[in-house]
Amino acid sequence: MPETTSPATVLVWYRNDLRVHEHAALTAALADGRPVRALYMLCEQQWQRHGVAPLRSWYVLQSLRELGETLARMGVPLDIVNAGDFAEVPRLLGKYLREHTVARIYCGREYPLNELNRDRACAALAASAGVEIVGFDHAVLVPPKLLMSGQGTPYTVFTPYRRAWEKWLSAHGPLPAPTRRRNPGSSVLFAGNALIDAALSGLAVPESLTSKWQPGELSARKQLRRFIDAGLSGYRQRRDYPALAATSVLSTALSAGTLSVTECWLAARPALQDAASREGAECWIGELAWRDFYRQIMANFPRLARGEAFREDTRYIQWSSDNSRFQAWCEGRTGYPLVDAAQRQLLQTGWMHNRLRMVSAMFLSKHLFIDxxxxxxxxxxHLIDGDFAANNGGWQWSASTGTDAAPYFRVFSPIRQSERFDPEGEFIRRFVPELAGLSAKSIHAPWRAPVPPDNYPQPVVPHEGVKERVTAAFRAARTMMESQ
Ligand SMILES: Cc1cc2nc3c(=O)[nH]c(=O)nc-3n(C[C@H](O)[C@H](O)[C@H](O)COP(=O)(O)OP(=O)(O)OC[C@H]3O[C@@H](n4cnc5c(N)ncnc54)[C@H](O)[C@@H]3O)c2cc1C
Incomplete structure (x- = not known):
């Protein structure tokens, strides 16, 4: 029988949402009543253009394999189309719609600019073919253009955003998605393994990195359960100490969508009723709010996706172009133990603790005054959890160029941060073995030790004077903008 006479199917177009649980698009497609197919457009060149870490690509590809097999057991074939980059996606989608007699597409919405442009082109093409696209905001708890301030503008300050966010969620909060139904028909075979293997073979990610991570939805959901049971109640007190590993480390799963943020929120909510865990749950839910906050910033201010700073006056800042200092920071050789331990954690594991991301980002943008x-x-x-909105938000917060950012005169002392958040030097010793023999007193500023280690560098810049230099540069930038 020619393909065009086969019954119409509905399509779930997978992107950064590689899961079957709490997946609004899949749930809606299965409830539609027609046969369901799923599609993933592999865009390796686009990953390269976006500077995605090979480790993250590895995580996505391995998770895709698990997803393909899970969907196959549900009777949903997952097709992987090798698109290369976003520019090719509309044409290949058009071809796919014709070949599979697709009547409707269900997908999750994405908010960064390139993704929006890709989706606009696809929506126009689908409309011309009479195919409806139904989008869901299942990557966030609150859709990004929903909450507006009293002035009718997007929120740019976190605290009032969080208040409105909580209020909206209490009134309309997501309910657990209804139980999934199987596709009409029996299990199918997943046919995407060869394409995944080919893509993986081009990545060359060392096993020392991949062995630290467990891709896929199954493991992400287990990790969530473990964190809720064992980590949530102490989260507020313990989360800032990198040696304790007291955070959920769910950012990778959340950013690739192997775990749904709705599932996280629903799992943490019951702890709010328990006096012993309320504080921890409130604090952790606050981090989920930060995640939504930066996504709505990205959606409402698309200029950020073009590399612009949120604060316009900071465009006039003359950043340093000192490449040798930049290189020292990249490699964890700044002479500041906590910064170096942070950077080495990133290089050796593909992940960095949140406190350290702030310390390290502030060090680069303030001490070294590098863009x-x-x-x-x-x-x-390098990050396995590399997420455009959160990364851009975190960097602009640290560099004081962003929305609701740290004020420019606030400069973390890398020594003081080290004494406060790694008091025994336990985390530093793990990643900077040259300092393993120093006492807890000396390890934060080894150049002051009675016998400084000779295989560890002197500080690349002194901490003294940084605040004054940064303040002067920010003030000069403002004056320059005002005189334009
Ligand atoms: C300079 C800088 C760069 C960052 N880059 C990224 C990035 O590329 N990807 C990324 O997911 N996060 C990024 N963050 C935010 C944060 O550091 C990580 O989300 C967090 O360290 C992940 O650890 P976790 O999963 O154990 O978080 P938990 O403390 O368990 O928090 C739970 C979840 O909330 C979200 N979250 C927590 N803190 C933030 C935050 N400040 N902003 C937005 N979402 C948050 C994450 O999805 C996280 O998994 C960055 C922060 C800074 C300061």
Missing amino acids: WRRGEEFFMR
Whole structure:
């Protein structure tokens, strides 16, 4: 029988949402009543253009394999189309719609600029073919253009955003998605393994990195359960100490969508009723709010996706172009133990603790006065959880160029941060073995030790004077903007 006479199917177009649980698009497609197919457009060149870390690509590809097999057991074939980059996606989608007699597409919405442009082109093409696209905001708890301030403008300050966010969620909060139904028909075979293997073979990610991570939805959901049971109640007190590993480390799963943020929120909510765990749950839910906050910033201010700073006056800042200092920061050789331990954690594991991301980003943008965009890009090239909105938000917060950012005169002392958040030097010793023999007193500033280690560098810049230099540069930038 020719393909065009086969019954119409509905399509779930997978992107950064590689899961079957709490997946609004899949749930809606299965409830539609027609046969369901799923599609993933593989865009390796686009990943390269976006500077995605090979480790993250590895995580996505391995998770895709698990997804394909899970969907196959549900009777939903997952097709992987090798598109290369976003520019090719509309044409290949058009071809796919014709070949499979697709009547409707269900997908999750994405908010960064390139993704929006891709989706606009696809929507026009689908409309001309009479195919409806139904989008869902299942990557966030609150859709990004929904909450507006009293002035009718997007929120740019976190605290009032969080208040409105909580209020909206209490009134309309997501309910658990209804139980999934199987596709009409029996199990199918997943046919995408060869394409995944080919893509993986081009990545060359060392096993020392991949062995630290467990891709896929199954493991992400287990990790969430473990964190809720064992980590949530103490989260507020313990989360800032990198040696304790007291955070959820779910950012990779959340950014690739192997775990749904709705599932996280629903799992943490019951702890709010328990006096012993309320504080921890409130604090952790607050981090989920930060995640939504930066996504709505990205959606409402698309100029950020073109590399612009949120604060316009900071465009006039003359950043340092000292490449040898930048290189020392990249490699964890700044002479500041906590910064170096942070950077080495990133290089050796593909992940960095949140406190350290702030310390390290502030060090690059304030002590070394190097353009935050260089750090943002470096993080993206190494982070397994590299997420455009959160990374850009975190960098602009640290560099004081962003919305609701740290004020420019606030400069973390890398020594004081080290004494406060790694008091025994336990985390430093793990990643900077040259300092393993120093006492807890000396390890934060080894150049002051009675016998400084001779295989560890002197500080690349002194901490003293940084605040004054940064303050002067920010003031000069403002004056320059005002005189234009
Ligand atoms: C300079 C800088 C760069 C960053 N780059 C990224 C990035 O590329 N990808 C990324 O997911 N996060 C990024 N963050 C935010 C944060 O550091 C990580 O989300 C967090 O360290 C992940 O650890 P976790 O999963 O254990 O978080 P938990 O403390 O367990 O928090 C739970 C979840 O909330 C979200 N979250 C937590 N803190 C933030 C935050 N400040 N902003 C937005 N979402 C948050 C994450 O999805 C996280 O998994 C960055 C922060 C800074 C300061």
